[in-house]
Amino acid sequence: MMFRKILLFLVLVTTTYTGAAMAKNTYIIHMDKTKIAAKLFHEGDSMQTYQAVIDSINGMSLQKVDADQQQETMPAELLYAYETAISGFSAKLSTKQLQILKKVDGFLSATPDQLLQLHTTDSQQFLGLQNGRGLLSASNLASNVIIGILDTGIWPEHISFQDTGMSAVPSRWKGVCEEGTRFSKSNCNKKLIGARAFFKSYEANHGRINETEEFKSARDQNGHVPVAYLESAGSAASKFCLNGTLNETLVKGKIVVCDGASGNRYEKSENVKQAKGVGMILVNPEYKGDELTADPHILPTARVGYTTGKYVIQYASTAKKPTVSIIFKGTVYGKTAPVIAAFSSRGPNLVDPDVIKPDVTAPGVNILAAWPPIVSPTRHPADTRSVLFNILSGTSMSCPHVSGIAALLKSVHRDWSPAAIKSALMTTAYTLNNKKSPISDVTSSNSAGPFAYGSGHVDPERAVDPGLIYDITEEDYLKYLCSLNYTSSEIALFTDGTFTCPKNAAIQAGDLNYPSFAFNFKGGVQNGSLEYKRTVTNVGIPTSCYAVQLEVPKGVSVIVKPKILSFNKLGQKLSYKVTVVGKSKTSSDSTFGSVTWVSGKFRVRSPIAVTWQ
Ligand SMILES: *[C@@H]1O[C@H](CO)[C@@H](O)[C@H](O)[C@H]1NC(C)=O
Ligand SMILES: *[C@@H]1O[C@H](CO)[C@@H](O)[C@H](O)[C@H]1NC(C)=O
Ligand SMILES: *[C@@H]1O[C@H](CO)[C@@H](O)[C@H](O)[C@H]1NC(C)=O
Ligand SMILES: *[C@@H]1O[C@H](CO)[C@@H](O)[C@H](O)[C@H]1NC(C)=O
Ligand SMILES: *[C@@H]1O[C@H](CO)[C@@H](O)[C@H](O)[C@H]1NC(C)=O
Numbered sequence: 013m014m015f016r017k018i019l020l021f022l023v024l025v026t027t028t029y030t031g032a033a034m035a036k037n038t039y040i041i042h043m044d045k046t047k048i049a050a051k052l053f054h055e056g057d058s059m060q061t062y063q064a065v066i067d068s069i070n071g072m073s074l075q076k077v078d079a080d081q082q083q084e085t086m087p088a089e090l091l092y093a094y095e096t097a098i099s100g101f102s103a104k105l106s107t108k109q110l111q112i113l114k115k116v117d118g119f120l121s122a123t124p125d126q127l128l129q130l131h132t133t134d135s136q137q138f139l140g141l142q143n144g145r146g147l148l149s150a151s152n153l154a155s156n157v158i159i160g161i162l163d164t165g166i167w168p169e170h171i172s173f174q175d176t177g178m179s180a181v182p183s184r185w186k187g188v189c190e191e192g193t194r195f196s197k198s199n200c201n202k203k204l205i206g207a208r209a210f211f212k213s214y215e216a217n218h219g220r221i222n223e224t225e226e227f228k229s230a231r232d233q234n235g236h237v238p239v240a241y242l243e244s245a246g247s248a249a250s251k252f253c254l255n256g257t258l259n260e261t262l263v264k265g266k267i268v269v270c271d272g273a274s275g276n277r278y279e280k281s282e283n284v285k286q287a288k289g290v291g292m293i294l295v296n297p298e299y300k301g302d303e304l305t306a307d308p309h310i311l312p313t314a315r316v317g318y319t320t321g322k323y324v325i326q327y328a329s330t331a332k333k334p335t336v337s338i339i340f341k342g343t344v345y346g347k348t349a350p351v352i353a354a355f356s357s358r359g360p361n362l363v364d365p366d367v368i369k370p371d372v373t374a375p376g377v378n379i380l381a382a383w384p385p386i387v388s389p390t391r392h393p394a395d396t397r398s399v400l401f402n403i404l405s406g407t408s409m410s411c412p413h414v415s416g417i418a419a420l421l422k423s424v425h426r427d428w429s430p431a432a433i434k435s436a437l438m439t440t441a442y443t444l445n446n447k448k449s450p451i452s453d454v455t456s457s458n459s460a461g462p463f464a465y466g467s468g469h470v471d472p473e474r475a476v477d478p479g480l481i482y483d484i485t486e487e488d489y490l491k492y493l494c495s496l497n498y499t500s501s502e503i504a505l506f507t508d509g510t511f512t513c514p515k516n517a518a519i520q521a522g523d524l525n526y527p528s529f530a531f532n533f534k535g536g537v538q539n540g541s542l543e544y545k546r547t548v549t550n551v552g553i554p555t556s557c558y559a560v561q562l563e564v565p566k567g568v569s570v571i572v573k574p575k576i577l578s579f580n581k582l583g584q585k586l587s588y589k590v591t592v593v594g595k596s597k598t599s600s601d602s603t604f605g606s607v608t609w610v611s612g613k614f615r616v617r618s619p620i621a622v623t624w625q
Contacts, residue, residue, distance in 0.1 A: 036086060036104040038125035043100045047118035058093040062101040066090045069105075069112050088113075126171065135375045135413060138349070139472055146473045147420045157419040159412075227290045227312060230265040236335035237290060241269040241328035253280040258287035265290055267336050269328045272315075273297035278390040281309040291338060295321030301455030303354045306378045306403040308389040314338045349446050352453045352464045353377050355406065359463030360530065360602070360623055364496055366522040368530045368621050371434065372441050373451075373465040374417075376410035378403050417472045424476055425551075431484035431525075432549075436475040438527040439482070439616045441468030461604050462619040467528055479552035479614030482527040487511070495519040520544070529607065529620040531568075531592045541593040548586060548609065548616070550579040558609040558616070560588075565605035565622045567598035572607060592622060601625075 043062075045053075052064035070087040089104040102125065105113065110122060141148055230237045242250055245268050246259035253270035268289045270280045281292045291312040296303065302317030316324055328334050353376065361369035383402035388395035414437070421433050428436070443465070445451050451469065453460040493503055494513035503511060522530065522544045533539045550556065558577040564570045571591040579586065590607060602623045609616040 036089075036106050036109075038091065038102060038104050039110065039122045040094075040102045040125060041100045041113065041122050042098050042120040044118045044120055045099045049117050058095050058099070058101070059090075062093050062103075063090050065101075065113075065116060066103060069109050069116070072112050073106075073109050135379065138375060139413065139417070139470065141472055147417075147424070147476055157423045159415050159419045224290065224312075226265070226288075230267075230290045231337075232335065234335075234337075236337050238266045239269060239293075239328050239334040239336050240266040240289070241325065241334075244328075245269075253283050253292070255279070255283050255286075258283060258289070260287045264288040267291035267293060267312075267338070269293045269295060269324060271295055271297060272300060276392075277307050278309060278392055278395075281311045281313055282392060282394055285311050293324060293336065293338075295324060299455060300354045301453075303351075303377070303454040305353075305355075305405045308395075308402065310390070310392075310395060312338055348449075348452070350375075350451055350469050351445070352451065352460045353405065354453075354455045356464065357407075359466075360621070364521050365532050365623060365625075366520070366530050367524060367526055368462050368466060368528040368619060370464075370466040371528070372414070372437055372467055372470050374410040374413045374470045376407060376413075377405045379405065379409040381409060414470060417470060417475065420472060421476055428481070429483055429485070432481045432551075433475075435482040435527040436478040437470050438467035439480070439618060440471050440474035440478050441466070441617075442471050442474075443468040462528070462621050463602065467617065467619055477552065477614075478616060479550075479556075479611060480548040480558065480609060480616045481551050482525050482546060482618075483549050484525045488525060491519050492521060492524045495521040495524075528618045529590060531620065531622045533594050533622070533624050535625070538596070539594045541591055543589055543591040545587060545589050546618075548577065548588075550582055550584045550586075552582075552611070552614050554581050555579065556611045556614075558611040558614070561608040561610050563605040563608075563620075565592075565603035565620055566600075567594070567596055567603050567624075568622050569593045569595055570605065570607075570620070577609065590620075592620070594624075598624075 043065075045058075045061075048061060048065065052061060052068060054060040054064065066088050073088070086106070088106070088109045091102045091104065093101045100120070113119060113122065144150070227237070240250075240263050242248060245253075245263050245266075246257055249257045250259070250268075251271045252274045253268060254275050258268065263284065264287070266289055268284045268287075268291075270284070270292055272280075272294050277294060280294065284292045289311070292309065292314075294307075294313055294315045296316065296318045298318050300318065302319055304315050304317060307313075307315070350373065352373065356373070356376070357370065359369045361367055380401055381404045383389065383399055383404075385398045385400055388397050389399050389402045390397075417437065418430075418433050421436060422428060425432070443451055451460050451465055453464055490503055490507065490511050491514065494500075498513075500512040503513070522542070525547055529544060531542045531544075533542070556579050558579075560572045560575045562570055562572065569592075571593070573589050573591075577586045577588065602621055604622070605620040607618045607620060
């Protein structure tokens with residue numbers, strides 16, 4: 013038995029050894045085109061140019077073989093030429109071929125192609141995506157769809173993920189170990205590897221308060237720390253904890269209650285620290301409601317919503333000797349979701365009120381995201397920490413979710429235009445939350461509706477099979493710009509210059525073939541009617557019949573013609589008109605409804621917004 017094991021070991025070693033010398037990896041090669049030798053360069057044909065480069069390498073690697081007494085069995089193989097963002101190519105090369113390539117004129121860099129693992133926590137599941145099923149099934153993956161987003165955080169270190177420099181899991185950590193491609197249960201107690209582990213450690217380290225010496229010594233025997241607020245922190249001007257407003261004599265050794273309005277949230281904790289405070293309770297102003305975004309802070313900090321904050325403030329201002337403790341209670345599941353964030357931008361569309369904005373909503377609050385290690389987590393100069401991941405909120409976080417979904421849809425529907433993908437996302441979006449109630453807004457002062465979430469929350473597994481799409485061509489968009497009074501010469505600035513706005517054609521902005529409707533009545537209530545035209549393309553079942561279902565906005569009547577759309581083949585386009593007639597005065601400036609085309613399992617929904625100006 014022992015002998016066989018050793019034998020197997022030796023065989024493996026031998027195979028690996030020869031394999032390493034000959035094995036080919038895929039590299040992305042960045043080239044300076046101007047420096048490529050003239051005999052290899054083919055003007056206007058990069059594929060031929062790089063094939064010539066590869067051929068020359070193959071010639072040289074064969075010559076070298078004799079000297080090394082090694083057989084280079086497989087020639088280098090050109091896979092792809094890059095012309096848009098960089099000049100270069102991708103190729104399968106052995107280590108030896110790569111060495112030769114590095115000496116070729118024009119060579120800039122070689123980056124090995126790597127298979128990357130998903131480093132995400134829960135938003136994939138929240139979106140209804142499941143590994144191995146539906147959009148994430150094997151047949152849809154490896155699909156040549158590349159997403160390019162340049163935003164906050166991706167850094168080379170994220171791509172070639174290494175655990176060096178990461179601290180060991182704290183012994184007090186009670187998190188659950190999850191198997192991952194580079195993270196096995198057996199090494200769980202040794203190193204933190206991967207974003208999931210990072211997140212667990214984040215909970216363990218940050219969820220518990222960072223018990224600095226100052227914090228520990230500020231505690232009484234019950235673990236409570238005295239509180240300072242307003243006058244007890246300095247003066248009436250101390251409310252927002254702005255720089256210079258906190259009195260060190262009063263704040264030292266205390267947790268300071270700070271109003272979250274006015275000024276940078278992180279700076280408030282920095283100001284508390286400078287005034288020798290040991291912690292902070294950050295209270296939401298009314299306009300932020302009960303929204304709790306996770307922010308990095310320099311001191312132990314608890315964020316509380318507006319509702320809770322009222323009690324905290326009342327206690328801090330009336331109790332004789334107010335004290336507080338900050339206790340981490342772990343992650344809470346099962347809360348109402350989705351909820352529209354307070355910071356989310358709202359309609360109506362100021363540039364063109366005849367198109368509803370926003371279009372859709374997607375996860376964007378407290379997202380674990382890559383972060384550049386050369387910038388501190390708070391971006392404040394006084395903060396010297398460096399992290400590879402941070403928790404962020406905003407459109408920068410929603411955008412990658414939607415871009416990823418768009419790429420998944422594109423991988424299944426190669427022929428879909430950007431407008432078709434957007435249409436599928438919009439007409440299949442949902443408007444009810446996990447409690448089966450209409451999606452609400454985190455602040456009570458805003459109501460959630462199409463001007464908060466557009467068509468609704470994205471639902472990738474439904475978007476892949478929307479039944480009908482509202483397609484828009486590039487020319488449609490250019491005509492739409494004409495309707496907004498852009499001139500042909502303005503439009504020529506970003507087109508090839510051959511397009512001219514149609515003369516005397518009265519194009520209505522609202523006729524853009526958009527999957528939603530915004531009707532605007534100017535100058536009164538009972539003020540005539542507005543009519544928009546739409547065209548839908550059948551991408552569902554060849555022979556299918558759709559009937560219209562209306563949810564009529566208050567204050568108007570809605571007429572759809574025709575009421576039935578009968579298709580007999582895929583790709584077939586049929587048009588309909590929606591007329592909205594002003595009827596009676598409503599108390600609000602805008603009212604909402606929807607037009608839904610229904611056929612069997614398909615529900616193709618478009619919101620309607622009616623606004624009186
Ligand atoms: C905890 O506080 C100490 C002292 O201020 C600091 O050095 C350390 O980086 C903090 N730890 C975290 C996880 O923020
Ligand atoms: C507060 O203001 C003082 C003086 O202007 C400045 O030196 C200090 O860096 C400021 N502190 C913070 C946290 O910005
Ligand atoms: C800070 O508070 C102490 C104690 O109430 C007081 O004596 C002092 O004048 C205050 N300092 C400032 C700058 O207001
Ligand atoms: C475009 O110009 C026409 C004619 O001057 C005007 O009636 C219309 O309101 C303008 N439309 C927009 C969107 O500015
Ligand atoms: C409403 O009234 C205004 C002026 O009173 C008019 O210009 C406009 O065309 C009318 N119709 C609609 C549908 O807004």
